[in-house]
Amino acid sequence: MAYLHDQGGHGTHPGKTCSPHNSTHPRHTRFNRHAHFKANSTRLAVIGLVAILSACQTISPNQGLNANPGRETQTAARTTATQKAPEKKISLSFYTPFYTRADQMLSLEKEGKFADALRLYVEQKAHFATPSDRDKAALQALGDHFNATFKPRLTHDLNALATLHWPAPEAQWPAFGKALRDSADLLKTYNANPLLKRAAYRDPQTDRLQARTDALRAALKADFAARFAARPIVRLASLFQNYPLKTSARDFFEGAPDALKTKLSKASPEDVLSVADAFARDDFTPAQWTWLGMTYLHGKLGRGKPTLDHLLAALDNAKKAGFTISSVPDVKIDFAEVTSPTLLKNGQIDFSAEVKIDLPFNTAKTNVEKALGDKSDLLIIFNVAQAKARRKVRGLKKRSSTFLSGKTHDPNPAWEDARFKVIEAQSNLNATRNQTTANSYSSGYQSSASIFLNSLAGLVSTVVQDKALKTAQKTLKETPRFIDTPIYSKYQYEIARVDAQKIMTVRYYIIDRLDKRYFKSTFDVSENRTFHIAYNVNDADPQKKSVLSNNDVEKTVTDWEDSPITVALSDLIADYRKHEAESRPLPSETALRRAITKDRNTALARAKGGDVKSHVTADARFDSVVEVFTGSGTLGSGFYIAPDIVLTNWHVVENHKFVEMKTYQGRETFGKVVNKDVRLDLAAIRVQDRGKPVRFFHGKTLELGSPVEVIGHPEGLAFSITRGIISSLREHASINLPGGGGKDVLYIQTDAPINHGNSGGPLFLGDRVIGVNTWGVGKNISEGLNFSIHYSEIETFLRDTFPNMKF
Incomplete structure (x- = not known):
């Protein structure tokens, strides 16, 4: 295609790269350049700049003044190669008054290329929107051709619809369905032709076919609900399958929600189930599916109050049928707990029991007094006889890590680099300024335009160098001159493996008011879990968060131990049904209360007495002493001061919340630290297994x-006894708080050997305890200087901890 130039003969070709050397017309070279520029230097400079900018506006958007044409060509070739080749257009690049778009369309029609003619219409749709007479002739010929191809099918489908009349017997429904499908397919194909969408070229028969189709569809749609209501339940699904007008079951059920309820209001459970089986689950809304399940359940239950067996059997059938029964409002179940208040108050029940409601009954938790007087269908009463949490520390492994122990203040290499870049940028700016000044005073034969352009280039370069200097200065300002280098030191923390167990014994009663019987039984539940607890992780350890997240912490264990054990309601009822033969006729309310009270008192008496039996030894005092273990490997002594309380040293348990113990009879148990006094070096532990308490000395003086x-476990030698005498009474600063911590502690000085492992054990005067063994002077310093906490200090600690306890 030729490019037209302006009248002056100037012009630039699109896409041509321009420069100051090719922007001026060649005939300008005939001028006297020296004289011309001398007279008009400013004007020519401006004209030159304008010429450069004007000519360069034809540069491709992806091409700069200094673009590399070869590289651009290669990039364009690669881009074209990766793109799918566009479909070849029918339209010509241009049309003339001597060969128009209508001429091309008529030519294609003459050659029988009607598809290409239609493509030409689509490509030139904007032009043909306001057609000329010749355009109309070409379009009419094209429309006549396509209408002729559709004519036989239009006539056939119109005649087919004319022979059909609704309502019709079900045997004729296939003919109605075929006629509707055929006409829909034909109209879809006809309307897909872009030319035939225009009214001027459309066959009037298509509108008649559309009208007849719409009328028949409307009649079928209006009649569907009546057909559904009149159809037998067992044949409902076939209505949706065979009806001439395809109707979605989900759409119909959503549009007419009462139709299903009306149809099944008096249906048998088997009919309800047949409907559920005949349709897909998604054909019903969630509310309709729930209603179907409840209708089926009520049908199975029949009239009147069902028995528990009858109710559960109906629920099982509903579940097998695929229904999810969310609620049975006609059945009420109450729960009540009668666990001994004494056990709860004394903390002898470590955790509670909860019932998981996995059956669709209306449930409520209440107290036993109200529950026995209520008229619920089922009453379940709990009496927790035992709920103990046990733990064993199976091992303690050390792990190596590092912690931030300090920092060093070192020069920052990045600051030196930034300073050098500032010096370099300042040097470049000074050089540019000097060069610009030199150029402005240079002599020689230069045109005014050249001088102007050189000055402009110098100004641009100065701006660029100044910006680079400011950027370098900003980077230097933001870069610290010194940096802190961390120092990491090695240390070790511990990972303890803890095997925890929760054991619960529950006596429960089921009072079945439906069958007028009651049943009592006992179930034992246990849960086991292994924890890995990280101890002594340094706060400055950069991996602390990761260590703690990959292991457990003490709170995780205690939360698990304190959490309730869950029992499923279905399991309780299943146990009742399994032992239903053991149930008894429901007695009077008074007799029932008496039975519950008796069982509760039995549990209380067992808890109070424990199952500890005296061990026959030469010295009964050993029965009161225990070994005390902590997760960190510490071994100490302790002794019972009450049936479920052990006393020991604080420095034996320190910050451990739970400790393990072993009795003289060899039983392993554990306890929870309930109070401690760091100054006195005393700690009290509530123990899982009950033991024999010691008796304290209450005299005023010691001789x-x-x-x-001393009874204890020196150096790990369990249950050893050593003897000595009372050497003196001493007041001394607390061994745990040597720099303060209040007044001095009163100690009994003795020469009875006290070694590692004796800490926390009793100091006996006859069969009475007069002190708690706590510390001694090292044998490398002196022999026989050992100390026990005076019994008066012990009594003060115990009164503060257990104000109602007698010692």
Whole structure:
């Protein structure tokens, strides 16, 4: 295609790269350049700049003044190669008054290329929107051709619809369905032709076919609900399958929600189930599916109050049928707990029991007084006889890590680099300014335009170098001159494996008012879990968060131990049904209360007495002493001061919340630290297994030289006894708070050997405890200087901890 130039003969070709050397017409070279520029230097400079900018406006958007044409060509070739080749157009690149778009369309029609003629219409749709007479002739010929191809099918489908009349017997429904499908397919194909969408070229028979189709569809749609209501239940699904007008079951049920309820209002459970089986689950709304399930259940239950067996059997059938019964409002179940308040108050029940409601009954939790007087269908009463949490520390493994122990203040290499870049940028700016100044005073034969352009280039370069200097200065300002380098030191933390167990014994009663019987039984539940607890992780360890997240913490274990054990309602009722033969006729309310009270008192008596039996030994005092273990490997002594309380040293348990113990009889148990006094070095532990408490000395004076005995586990030698005498009474600063912590502690000085493992054990004067063994002077310093906390200090601690306890 030729490009037209302006009258002056100037012009630039699109896409041509321009420069100051090719922007001026060649005939300008005939001018006297020296004289011309001398007279008009400013004007020519401006004209030159304008010429450069004007000519370069024809540059491709992806091409700069210094673009590489070869590279651009290669990029364009690669881009074209990766794109799918566009479909070849029918339209010509241009048309003339001597060969128009109508001429091309008529030519294609003459050659029988009607598809290409239609493509030409689509490509030139904007032009043909306001057609000329010749355009109309070409379009009419094209429309006549396509209408002729559709004519036989239009006539056939119109005649087919004319022979059909609704309502019709079901045997004729296939003919109605075929006629509707055929006409819909034909109209879809006809309307897909872009030319035939225009009224001027459309066959009037298509509108008649559309009208007849719409009328028949409307009649079928209006009649569907009546057909559904009149159809037998067992044949409902076939209505949706065979009806001439295809109707979605989901759409119909959503549009006419009462139709299904009306149809099944008096249906048998088997009919309801047949409907559920005949349709897909998604054909019903969630509310309709729930209604179907409840209708089926009520049909199975029949009239009147069902028995528990009858109710559960109906629920099982509903579940097998695929229904989800969310609620049975006609059945009420109450729950009540009668666990001994004494056990709860004394903390002898470590956790509670909860019932998981996995059956669709109306349930409520209440107290036993109200529950026995209520008229619920089923009453379940719990009496927790035992709920103990146990734990065993199976091992303690050390793990190596590092912690941030300090920092060093070092020069920052990045600051030196930034400073050098500032010096370099300043040097470049100074050089540019000097060069610009030199160029402005340079002599020689230069045109005014050249001087102007050189000055402009110098100004641009100065701006660029100044910006680079400011950027370098900003980077230097933001870069610290010194950096802190962290120092990491090695250390070790511990990972303890804890095997925890929860054991619960529950006596429960089921009072079945439906069958007028009651049943009592006992179930034992246990849960086991292994924890890995991280101890002594340094706060400055950069991996602390990761260590703690990959292991458990003490709170995780205690939360698990305190959490209730869950029992499923279905399991309780299943156990009742399994042992239903053991149930008894429901007695009077008074007799029932008496039975529950008796069982509760039995549990209380067992808890109070425990199952500890005296061990026959030469010295009964050993029965009161225990070994105390912690997760960190510490071994100490302790002794019972009450049936479920052990006393020991604080420095034995320190910050551990739970500790393990072993009795003289060899039983393993554990306890929870309930109070401690760091100054006195005392700690009280509530123990899982009950033991024999010691008796304390209550006299006013102690006679120096009186024989005393120590029972403990020196250096791991369990249950050893050593003897000595009372050497003196001493007030001394707390061994745990040597720099303060209040007044001095009163100690009994004795020469009875006290070693590692004796800490926390009793100091006996006869069969009475007069002190708690706590510390001694090292044998490398002196022999026989050992100390026990005086019984008066112990009594003060115990009164503060257990104000109602007698010692």
